[in-house]
Amino acid sequence: MPEPLSFYFDFSSPYSWIAAERINGLAARHAREVRWRAIMLGPLLKESGNRPLLDQPLKGDYTRLDFARSLRLYGLKGGLPSKFPVATVGAARIFHWLRKTAGRDVGQAYALAVFRAYFSDGRDISDRAVAADIAGEEGQDREAALVASNDPVWKAKLVAEGNAAREAGVFGAPYILADGEPFWGSDRLDMLDDWLSRGGW
Amino acid sequence: MPEPLSFYFDFSSPYSWIAAERINGLAARHAREVRWRAIMLGPLLKESGNRPLLDQPLKGDYTRLDFARSLRLYGLKGGLPSKFPVATVGAARIFHWLRKTAGRDVGQAYALAVFRAYFSDGRDISDRAVAADIAGEEGQDREAALVASNDPVWKAKLVAEGNAAREAGVFGAPYILADGEPFWGSDRLDMLDDWLSRGGW
Numbered sequence: 001m002p003e004p005l006s007f008y009f010d011f012s013s014p015y016s017w018i019a020a021e022r023i024n025g026l027a028a029r030h031a032r033e034v035r036w037r038a039i040m041l042g043p044l045l046k047e048s049g050n051r052p053l054l055d056q057p058l059k060g061d062y063t064r065l066d067f068a069r070s071l072r073l074y075g076l077k078g079g080l081p082s083k084f085p086v087a088t089v090g091a092a093r094i095f096h097w098l099r100k101t102a103g104r105d106v107g108q109a110y111a112l113a114v115f116r117a118y119f120s121d122g123r124d125i126s127d128r129a130v131a132a133d134i135a136g137e138e139g140q141d142r143e144a145a146l147v148a149s150n151d152p153v154w155k156a157k158l159v160a161e162g163n164a165a166r167e168a169g170v171f172g173a174p175y176i177l178a179d180g181e182p183f184w185g186s187d188r189l190d191m192l193d194d195w196l197s198r199g200g201w
Numbered sequence: 202m203p204e205p206l207s208f209y210f211d212f213s214s215p216y217s218w219i220a221a222e223r224i225n226g227l228a229a230r231h232a233r234e235v236r237w238r239a240i241m242l243g244p245l246l247k248e249s250g251n252r253p254l255l256d257q258p259l260k261g262d263y264t265r266l267d268f269a270r271s272l273r274l275y276g277l278k279g280g281l282p283s284k285f286p287v288a289t290v291g292a293a294r295i296f297h298w299l300r301k302t303a304g305r306d307v308g309q310a311y312a313l314a315v316f317r318a319y320f321s322d323g324r325d326i327s328d329r330a331v332a333a334d335i336a337g338e339e340g341q342d343r344e345a346a347l348v349a350s351n352d353p354v355w356k357a358k359l360v361a362e363g364n365a366a367r368e369a370g371v372f373g374a375p376y377i378l379a380d381g382e383p384f385w386g387s388d389r390l391d392m393l394d395d396w397l398s399r400g401g402w
Contacts, residue, residue, distance in 0.1 A: 188267070188388075
């Protein structure tokens with residue numbers, strides 16, 4: 001049984017959303033599972049000397065166009081929210097809480113719901129109350145989610161996931177590791193698909 | 202008759218090579234022509250705050266893998282040369298000279314030959330003598346090419362092309378403008394294809 005793919009994402013990363021919508025289907029075609037890993041991209045960007053997309057001269061305007069075209073290409077409805085980027089620690093902690101206590105599928109469904117709430121519906125997922133609302137809408141315990149969003153246990157878990165990502169060499173999001181091979185960006189999913197088909201190098 | 206696509210490239214840009222191998226075929230499927238525009242990427246990178254790929258922590262190692270996989274995906278043989286990146290003013294001036302005096306097709310054939318000499322055969326295209334040799338191998342006048350590679354007329358032309366690119370918003374390479382719509386990176390050719398199929402937004 002091969003290792004699951006590791007899928008690192010940040011809820012405030014637009015291309016992470018695109019990857020989130022596609023990764024499980026892609027992996028399933030190769031009989032692979034996916035471990036979803038919510039991280040905070042900000043600290044990793046600082047470390048690698050990268051900067052948030054919209055802070056870069058010229059690249060910001062380009063990114064708005066590119067994201068809109070990318071969504072159209074994959075049949076997704078949405079865009080860059082007016083409040084962008086946002087801090088997503090609360091949602092990420094709820095994700096880790098759900099993943100641990102309710103299981104992989106519940107965690108992944110919650111993650112997709114958060115992405116869609118932000119990029120499709122423009123809801124402010126940086127608000128812990130909103131992040132908890134989304135858990136409630138997914139059939140989970142909204143009050144327990146709100147507690148988890150500020151609980152030292154899940155705070156520590158999120159920090160640990162970020163440290164593990166750094167040690168694994170992650171410097172952007174989405175970032176996928178397949179048997180140690182790195183793929184950065186939703187635009188590399190086709191290459192990941194090709195790579196899995198070939199069975200490596 | 203629609204405007205030709207503008208294809209901005211730098212001979213030292215690995216992903217420009219991939220785009221160069223694919224752009225004319227793609228455009229032809231949409232009955233579009235392509236205007237190839239050799240530019241110097243360095244000054245534009247400075248302006249946009251971008252940095253050369255391999256100067257970025259972590260991203261450099263990643264780029265080597267990604268480029269190798271990209272070449273494999275498109276059936277191209279090559280890799281990052283040991284001397285990378287290099288200054289390519291000589292080859293770019295010869296390109297503009299050929300394009301103007303011998304025509305579009307000769308210019309494009311020379312450009313492809315320069316890319317292949319560098320990324321497939323590891324030849325030092327920063328050496329004006331080598332850039333002129335390649336023109337000779339393409340059936341052009343090698344000595345005239347060597348003169349053009351240092352001629353004030355073609356120096357000025359290359360600077361003018363760089364200024365025009367900056368004014369058009371170009372901040373990286375490869376960069377393609379299709380009816381004013383920007384596409385950055387060889388990984389956006391499929392999106393350009395989709396965009397041309399739809400006839401715009």
